[in-house]
Amino acid sequence: MGRSRFLRRLTAAERRVWEAYPTGEPVDLRAGDRESDDPAGGDAWGPERTVRAEVLVALLLGAREREPGRAPGLRLSGAKIVGSLDLSGAQLDAKVHLLNCYLPGTVDISDSSTRSIRLRSCHVHRLRAARCRVEGLLDLDGTTVHRGVRLDNAHVVGQLRMSHTRLHPRRGESAPETRMVDAFAPYSAQEIADRGVEHDEWALWAGGLTVDGGAFLRRMHATAGVRLPGARFLGGLNMRGAVVEASRTPAVYGDNLEATHVEFSAGFTARGTVRLRGARVSGVLSFDLARLSDDVRSLHLSHMQVDELILTPESIEGEVNLSYSRVGVLLDRPGLYPDGVHLNGLVYESLRGGWKVAERIEWVSRDPGGYRPQPYEQLAAWYRRIGHEPDARRVLLARQRARRRTLRLPGRVWGRLLDGVVGYGYRPWLAAVWAAVLLATGTVVFTVLPPTQIDPDEARRFDAFVYTLDLLVPVTVFEQRGAWEPVGWTRWLANVLIVSGWILATALIAGATRVLRPSSNS
Numbered sequence: 001m002g003r004s005r006f007l008r009r010l011t012a013a014e015r016r017v018w019e020a021y022p023t024g025e026p027v028d029l030r031a032g033d034r035e036s037d038d039p040a041g042g043d044a045w046g047p048e049r050t051v052r053a054e055v056l057v058a059l060l061l062g063a064r065e066r067e068p069g070r071a072p073g074l075r076l077s078g079a080k081i082v083g084s085l086d087l088s089g090a091q092l093d094a095k096v097h098l099l100n101c102y103l104p105g106t107v108d109i110s111d112s113s114t115r116s117i118r119l120r121s122c123h124v125h126r127l128r129a130a131r132c133r134v135e136g137l138l139d140l141d142g143t144t145v146h147r148g149v150r151l152d153n154a155h156v157v158g159q160l161r162m163s164h165t166r167l168h169p170r171r172g173e174s175a176p177e178t179r180m181v182d183a184f185a186p187y188s189a190q191e192i193a194d195r196g197v198e199h200d201e202w203a204l205w206a207g208g209l210t211v212d213g214g215a216f217l218r219r220m221h222a223t224a225g226v227r228l229p230g231a232r233f234l235g236g237l238n239m240r241g242a243v244v245e246a247s248r249t250p251a252v253y254g255d256n257l258e259a260t261h262v263e264f265s266a267g268f269t270a271r272g273t274v275r276l277r278g279a280r281v282s283g284v285l286s287f288d289l290a291r292l293s294d295d296v297r298s299l300h301l302s303h304m305q306v307d308e309l310i311l312t313p314e315s316i317e318g319e320v321n322l323s324y325s326r327v328g329v330l331l332d333r334p335g336l337y338p339d340g341v342h343l344n345g346l347v348y349e350s351l352r353g354g355w356k357v358a359e360r361i362e363w364v365s366r367d368p369g370g371y372r373p374q375p376y377e378q379l380a381a382w383y384r385r386i387g388h389e390p391d392a393r394r395v396l397l398a399r400q401r402a403r404r405r406t407l408r409l410p411g412r413v414w415g416r417l418l419d420g421v422v423g424y425g426y427r428p429w430l431a432a433v434w435a436a437v438l439l440a441t442g443t444v445v446f447t448v449l450p451p452t453q454i455d456p457d458e459a460r461r462f463d464a465f466v467y468t469l470d471l472l473v474p475v476t477v478f479e480q481r482g483a484w485e486p487v488g489w490t491r492w493l494a495n496v497l498i499v500s501g502w503i504l505a506t507a508l509i510a511g512a513t514r515v516l517r518p519s520s521n522s
Contacts, residue, residue, distance in 0.1 A: 013048060014055045017076060021059045021094075022067040030078030030100060037078055039123040040144070042102020045080040053083035053105060060092055076101060087112050088128070095136070098122055110150075116158065119143050126170065129154050140165050148224075151206035159213035159235070162220050167203035169224035201248050202227045211235065217242050225249035225272065233259040236283070240265050246272030251294075254279055264290050265310075273318075275300040286310040294318040301325055302342070311336065312353075319368060322346045334359045340368040343375040351382060357391045361398045371402045442468030442497055451484040451494075458483070471497040474505050 010018055013029055020027050029049045030037045056074060066072055077099040084105040092114035101122045108128040109117065116136035119127075126147040129138075132154045139161040140149075148170040203222035207229045214235035225246040237259050244251040251272030252264075261283035264274065268290040276285075277300055285306045290313040292298040298318030301309075304325040311320075311332040320337050324345035331352040343364055355363070364375035376399035383392040446464040453460060460483055470480040471494055486494040 010055065011047060011050065013079065014051050017051055017055065017074070017079075018059065018064065021074060022064050022072050023070045024073030024075060024095070026075040026077065026097075027079075028077040037100055039100055039102040039121070042080050042123055043104065045102065049078060050080045050082060051076070053081050053085045053103075056081065056085060057087060060087060060094060060096070061090060071095075073097065081105070084108065087114070090114070134158065137161065144168075145203075148200070148202065149204050149206075151204070151209045153208040154206070154210070156209075156211045156213070156215075160209075160211045160215040160217075163216050163218040165217070165220045167220065167222040167224075167226075169203050170200045201225070203244075204228075206231055214238060219243075222246075226252050228252065228254040228257055230256050231258070233257070233262070236261040236263070238263045239268055241267040243269045244272065246270075250275045250300075252276070256280075259283075262286070267291070267314075270294075270298070273297050273300055276304055277301070278303045279306070280304070281306040284308045284310060287313045289314045292316045292318070297321060298339075337363070337366060340366050342367055342369070343378075344369070344372040345374060347378060348382065357383075357394055361395055364395075365398070365402055371405065373399060373403065376402070438472060438497055438500055439465070439468055442471065442493065445490060445493055446486075449487060449490050451486045451490065454483060454485050460484075468497060472501040474501050 016027050016029075029051075035041075056076075059072075060074060064072070072093070073095040075095075075097045078101065079098070080102045081098075082104065085103065085107045088108045088110040090109075090112045092112060095116045095118075096114070097116075097118040097120075099118075099120050099122070101119070103119075103122060103124045106126040106128060107119070107124055109132045110128050110130045111132060113133045114135070116139070117134055118137065118139040120139055121142035122144075124143060124145045127140075127145050127149045130150045130152045134154070134156045136158040138156045138158070141161050142164045143162075144166040146168050149167060201224060203224040204226045207227055209228065209231040211232070212234050215233050215237045217237070217239045219241040220239065221242070222244045225248075226244055227249070231254065237257075240263050242264075249272065251270035252274045254274075254276045255278050257276060257279040259279075259281050262276075262279075262281055262285045264270070265286045265288040268287070270290070270292050271294070273294050273296075274292060279285075279301075281304070285308070287299075288310050292313050292315070294317065296318055297320075298316050299311075299320045302321050302323040302325060304322075304327075306325070306327055308329040309327045309331065311330065313336075316336065316338065319340045319342065321342040323342045325347070327346070327348040329350045329352060330348045333353045334355050341363065344367060351360070360379055361376075364379050365371075367375065376395055380392040380395040380399075383389070383395060443465045446467055450462055450464065451467070453462070462484060463480075467480045467484060
């Protein structure tokens with residue numbers, strides 16, 4: 001009796017859906033005109049295109065018996081579905097395919113288990129799918145969601161498709177805009193999600209999401225952040241050409257994300273930080289031809305592990321943080337980092353991008369936090385590994401010069417002396433140059449103004465070259481110092497030669513120690 005009353009209340013459009021459901025036949029309520037079929041104007045659609053959400057819920061929950069040998073399914077196009085499509089906690093056997101539909105209420109599949117769900121080119125008030133399991137495809141291609149999508153801890157066994165989707169956050173719907181603090185703007189040490197920002201502030205709230213197939217968010221447009229901490233994309237994450245405009249949150253928040261590959265490329269645009277702290281990417285993470293901007297930090301990629309990082313955006317504004325990450329291959333280009341780059345703790349196997357040594361040295365010196373020894377040592381180790389020992393020495397010399405600027409005055413003076421004499425041990429040939437200059441000077445002077453013999457009874461022949469050399473050697477070898485006494489102003493020259501000999505010897509020993517133990521000054 002109750003079912004009969006329910007059937008009598010069905011409109012013509014609803015009856016068509018009711019009759020088609022057991023066989024999965026499509027029901028098309030579109031007028032055939034592109035403008036009038038645009039779901040953006042679905043509020044004006046009349047009763048001939050209106051279907052109550054409760055009718056669809058009843059069908060999906062088993063109000064109609066199956067037909068033997070046929071697979072039931074909801075395939076509906078061009079409908080205005082009034083009310084909330086509440087399927088939370090349900091076990092659904094039928095596929096759901098809505099095309100060009102207008103849904104002014106909430107679609108809720110939270111905690112449900114279902115087969116493929118396709119909401120293509122629709123206008124949806126809100127989608128709630130937390131903790132759901134989709135045994136197939138979750139397709140939102142071309143759909144506009146006005147009050148946010150929740151996919152936290154959901155599991156999509158097939159693919160997630162959100163290409164050309166437009167997402168807006170829930171904020172402003174009913175709850176006041178709480179937690180709107182200026183401190184969120186820079187996304188500094190304690191980033192947004194750690195400070196309790198609720199899902200109302202995000203266009204896509206999908207922490208803990210698992211997608212076994214590929215996740216395709218190509219050319220998606222979100223007017224608030226995309227939240228993906230702990231998400232797992234076993235078939236990769238593709239956001240080529242997507243646009244994410246965030247004002248209160250990071251544009252992409254993907255701490256501890258796992259993926260086989262990630263594409264933020266081909267025109268991907270982020271207004272706000274892209275944060276992937278602690279992410280694990282077993283393939284390529286690409287920012288090729290992306291447009292990245294933030295007032296403070298455009299990329300936060302610290303503590304990450306990735307096989308290959310392609311960092312060749314079209315434009316970038318804001319700092320880049322690569323601290324404590326492990327990268328197999330890093331492909332970037334000179335002049336990429338306009339506002340500084342954090343490299344302390346970064347380890348890489350290979351560098352690509354056509355950089356000159358001087359450009360790489362400038363790269364490791366641009367840490368906004370000041371001098372850090374590890375980036376220099378890592379760069380020098382890479383040059384050594386590829387057989388460029390002279391380039392490695394240039395990097396380590398630059399490290400000593402950068403460190404010198406952090407010392408007190410005595411240390412800076414001694415450092416300049418070491419640098420000028422032997423290049424901190426990385427240019428030992430400088431000591432030979434200084435020795436040759438001093439030796440030549442002494443030889444000429446003492447040839448013109450020879451010293452007097454201290455013991456005139458001893459038979460000796462004076463040699464200006466040997467005498468000068470004996471003065472330069474810290475420990476007398478040729479026994480010339482004690483045999484001859486400089487005269488006049490040449491006494492000062494002799495003392496300068498003796499002191500210079502000690503300085504050269506000390507600098508050579510100190511420099512050799514630095515070369516043999518390059519991390520001792522870290």
